[in-house]
Amino acid sequence: MLVLALVAFMAARPPWWSFNYAAPLALLALGLSGRVPRLRLPDMLAIATGAWALAAALWTDHPELTVPAGYRYATVCLLFVVCRHVVRRRRDLLLLGSTYLAGCVVVALELVAGAGSELRQQGELLDVATRYGVEGREINATAYTLAVGVVVAMLLTAAVHRRPILRVAPPLLALPVVWGMLLTGSRGAAIGALLGVVVLGLAWLLPRATVIGIGAIAGLLILIVPLGFAPHRVALWLDELYGRPTGDISGRLELWPYALSTWSEAPLTGSGPGVFIGTNPFQIGPHNLLLILGNDLGLVGAVLYLGVILAACWTAARVSRQGLILTSVFTAVLLPIWLSGQWEAALAMWLALALVTALSELPASPRAAHRALPGELSWGKRPVLPQLSGRNAR
Numbered sequence: 001m002l003v004l005a006l007v008a009f010m011a012a013r014p015p016w017w018s019f020n021y022a023a024p025l026a027l028l029a030l031g032l033s034g035r036v037p038r039l040r041l042p043d044m045l046a047i048a049t050g051a052w053a054l055a056a057a058l059w060t061d062h063p064e065l066t067v068p069a070g071y072r073y074a075t076v077c078l079l080f081v082v083c084r085h086v087v088r089r090r091r092d093l094l095l096l097g098s099t100y101l102a103g104c105v106v107v108a109l110e111l112v113a114g115a116g117s118e119l120r121q122q123g124e125l126l127d128v129a130t131r132y133g134v135e136g137r138e139i140n141a142t143a144y145t146l147a148v149g150v151v152v153a154m155l156l157t158a159a160v161h162r163r164p165i166l167r168v169a170p171p172l173l174a175l176p177v178v179w180g181m182l183l184t185g186s187r188g189a190a191i192g193a194l195l196g197v198v199v200l201g202l203a204w205l206l207p208r209a210t211v212i213g214i215g216a217i218a219g220l221l222i223l224i225v226p227l228g229f230a231p232h233r234v235a236l237w238l239d240e241l242y243g244r245p246t247g248d249i250s251g252r253l254e255l256w257p258y259a260l261s262t263w264s265e266a267p268l269t270g271s272g273p274g275v276f277i278g279t280n281p282f283q284i285g286p287h288n289l290l291l292i293l294g295n296d297l298g299l300v301g302a303v304l305y306l307g308v309i310l311a312a313c314w315t316a317a318r319v320s321r322q323g324l325i326l327t328s329v330f331t332a333v334l335l336p337i338w339l340s341g342q343w344e345a346a347l348a349m350w351l352a353l354a355l356v357t358a359l360s361e362l363p364a365s366p367r368a369a370h371r372a373l374p375g376e377l378s379w380g381k382r383p384v385l386p387q388l389s390g391r392n393a394r
Helices: 002-012 018-033 041-058 063-086 090-122 139-159 164-183 187-205 207-224 232-239 252-263 275-279 289-317 321-340 347-361
Strands: 377-379 382-384
Touching (some): 002 063, 002 347, 041 063, 139 321, 187 207, 207 289, 207 321
16 A cells, blocks of 8 residues: 555656656555455456557557557556555555645645745735646646546545544645646636536535436537537637637647547557657647547547446446445546546546545445443443353243
8 A cells, every 4th residue: 555655646746757667566566465356347448448558559650659658558557457456445545545635735835835926926826817837747737636636635535424523634635736726727627626516516415317417418528529519609718718818729629620630540549649649740639538549549449448437437326325426526527627638648537536436345334333232241342242041041
């Protein structure tokens, strides 16, 4: 668990080398567990996704781009499987979630400290028209990482439901995380966090209806947005948020049709992970999950990848009311990022997905005390019956 805690902390504040060592550390944690993984549908789909991403080097025209990018896909899939296998107790989940959230707090405080002097000069606490980041880290990836921190805070609150005093800590830690996320100026992360809070309220009242509704909406938007069927007025409204209009959502309205056309060149297998970013004239990724997967892994890989998310959410949602709520929140927070972000191989997202399913599958905590029956003598947790004789013994 300490090995995975290190991975969780680095996932929250990712240096560039974190991807190089995340897979070996996950394998080390798997070996130290001393158990053979129980592979269920989400795990088998994750292994198939990672294997397909690595196998793309066999048919791509650019193996120098595909091999490292395929390794990143395989890394997050491996982390997902290992976390689901190793986390068997509530305290394991609390350790991983708390470590990740602590890393998010560190990043948020770095953002606040970096923007503090300029904000004080303006007499403000927040300036969404200006984007602030941490040196050496991509701003949008930082924002998305902090948005997942909000999900993890909600998950930790649910995990300590039998200890009311501890339930206050995750929401309090989430406050600086949200502040830092807003300082990045990422519209997708901010909309996702707000949508997550709204869905949390709805899921608390109507969990089953909410998870069905958010699942249907997410599936529909993931299909129609990259195909160009989304209303143009909505896109322009999103583009004008934060007072930074570009006219095309920072190039996305022009990029998405191009990415759709390149996917059509190899619809089933794709051109290979990393090839689109390294060869297209825009020199950036498609910034849409379906188009990323289509170009990197083709239709086969896209079905496997999305199948992991769907199977994991189904696994969590069908177990308990708590699973329904957390699945709804996770989907709501990540949906804007899936629609407009470049974050397909993110340690943070796959770690959070693994924790959501793990919490739903954990057994309920035993009752704190045993109410003794008349005539019983309590000794620790096990009642000791007095010795009986004669007729009483019968």
